[in-house]
Amino acid sequence: MPATLAAGEACLRRDDLTAATRRSLEDRLDDLRRALRVREGAK
Numbered sequence: 001m002p003a004t005l006a007a008g009e010a011c012l013r014r015d016d017l018t019a020a021t022r023r024s025l026e027d028r029l030d031d032l033r034r035a036l037r038v039r040e041g042a043k
Contacts (some may be wrong), residue, residue, distance in 0.1 A: 001039075005032055 008029045012022065 001032065001036055005029065005036065008032070 008025060011017070012025060012029070017025070
């Protein structure tokens with residue numbers, strides 16, 4: 001999943017996203033970051 005996170009962050013660097021798309025992607029990436037932290041903590 002780190003590759004997915006990196007791809008999402010790269011997408012956020014684009015300047016052609018609508019505000020709604022940017023907000024949605026930011027929310028999903030936040031969820032992914034939290035899930036990755038939980039997964040790392042479980043190891």
